[in-house]
Amino acid sequence: MIKIKELEFMKIKKLEKEYPFILSFFENNKLDIEGYEEFTLEEYLKHFTPEDKEEWAVDTEKIKLDLETYLNQMIEFLGLKKDTIDSITIVSGKDKYGNLENFNELTIYKSEIVAIVGATGSGKSRLLADIEWTANKDTPTQRRILINGKVPDPSFRFSTSNKLVAQLSQNMNFVMDLTVKEFLELHAQSRMIDEEEEVIEKIIEVANELAGEKFDLDTQITGLSGGQSRALMIADTAILSTSPIVLIDEIENAGIDRKRALNLLVNEEKIVLMATHDPMLALIADKRLVIKNGGIYKVIHTNKQEKNLLKELEKIDNSIDKMREKLRNGEILKED
Numbered sequence: 001m002i003k004i005k006e007l008e009f010m011k012i013k014k015l016e017k018e019y020p021f022i023l024s025f026f027e028n029n030k031l032d033i034e035g036y037e038e039f040t041l042e043e044y045l046k047h048f049t050p051e052d053k054e055e056w057a058v059d060t061e062k063i064k065l066d067l068e069t070y071l072n073q074m075i076e077f078l079g080l081k082k083d084t085i086d087s088i089t090i091v092s093g094k095d096k097y098g099n100l101e102n103f104n105e106l107t108i109y110k111s112e113i114v115a116i117v118g119a120t121g122s123g124k125s126r127l128l129a130d131i132e133w134t135a136n137k138d139t140p141t142q143r144r145i146l147i148n149g150k151v152p153d154p155s156f157r158f159s160t161s162n163k164l165v166a167q168l169s170q171n172m173n174f175v176m177d178l179t180v181k182e183f184l185e186l187h188a189q190s191r192m193i194d195e196e197e198e199v200i201e202k203i204i205e206v207a208n209e210l211a212g213e214k215f216d217l218d219t220q221i222t223g224l225s226g227g228q229s230r231a232l233m234i235a236d237t238a239i240l241s242t243s244p245i246v247l248i249d250e251i252e253n254a255g256i257d258r259k260r261a262l263n264l265l266v267n268e269e270k271i272v273l274m275a276t277h278d279p280m281l282a283l284i285a286d287k288r289l290v291i292k293n294g295g296i297y298k299v300i301h302t303n304k305q306e307k308n309l310l311k312e313l314e315k316i317d318n319s320i321d322k323m324r325e326k327l328r329n330g331e332i333l334k335e336d
Contacts, residue, residue, distance in 0.1 A: 004068040012044060013037040025070050085244035086110055086148055088271060093143035095295025103299050111266050115282040116275040118291030124275040128247045132165045166243035168233055181217035187240055207235040210257050234261045238268045248274040280317055283310040
């Protein structure tokens with residue numbers, strides 16, 4: 001949260017550059033800043049004489065408080081929070097039978113990948129939900145989620161503009177009648193991106209690297225396939241979203257380049273958690289959480305032997321991909 005003390009000694013021109021929407025605050029409060037761009041906020045407020053204050057009903061202390069509130073509300077609304085999320089910590093709770101989970105707490109840092117594995121219905125989605133809502137012993141599992149080692153601000157949980165977590169579900173269904181370009185423009189504008197066209201071009205380029213079948217900016221988003229939709233949202237999340245945590249549910253069913261998608265998110269310093277049944281994805285992860293009876297049964301760090309096994313799995317996966325491509329092209333498969 002921004003405090004007025006951080007702003008008082010910043011020049012007006014720097015405030016404008018860092019928070020462009022501050023101009024609306026000055027205009028709405030009938031504060032003329034023309035010619036005062038080189039003044040600090042404190043200097044500008046001090047330039048009012050006692051006569052000015054009386055004539056124009058200028059209350060400098062109230063202006064400061066109102067400005068602090070305005071900036072924080074706008075930053076939250078636009079998803080521009082500057083608080084850096086370096087880690088999340090899962091503090092243990094209970095399984096569905098009331099048994100304590102088999103760990104005390106687990107901290108996950110940015111650029112880490114954590115796989116969540118377990119049988120269908122074991123509780124993988126419940127763990128993702130606990131993280132998304134920063135549980136505080138108020139969910140069925142009684143888990144607690146800490147941000148940077150501390151209990152998070154309530155705004156992470158209850159604000160409608162909460163941007164802490166981006167969740168990519170199994171099915172990405174769009175309902176708006178927009179082209180891909182229009183959709184990305186809306187997102188870029190909401191983030192007040194300066195180089196909007198370049199960012200949009202980068203997103204579509206990356207999305208097409210992930211998707212099996214290419215698409216362009218003029219494609220209607222309602223006409224995208226499941227794989228194309230997922231590729232678009234992963235590229236958008238990695239490049240444009242400010243969400244530091246990404247929760248992915250069964251990326252193996254997305255019809256995209258899974259490994260490349262994960263590398264993209266990690267390179268953007270996201271904390272990545274994915275529920276998966278895919279052994280290759282489970283071993284790509286730095287660690288995996290084994291879910292059983294609704295609780296975390298084991299925390300396993302991927303070891304060197306498993307990383308060697310991963311190389312073999314990747315060879316098999318590449319062979320399957322080649323066969324899949326041949327079948328799509330109408331070729332006949334043959335034994336080598």
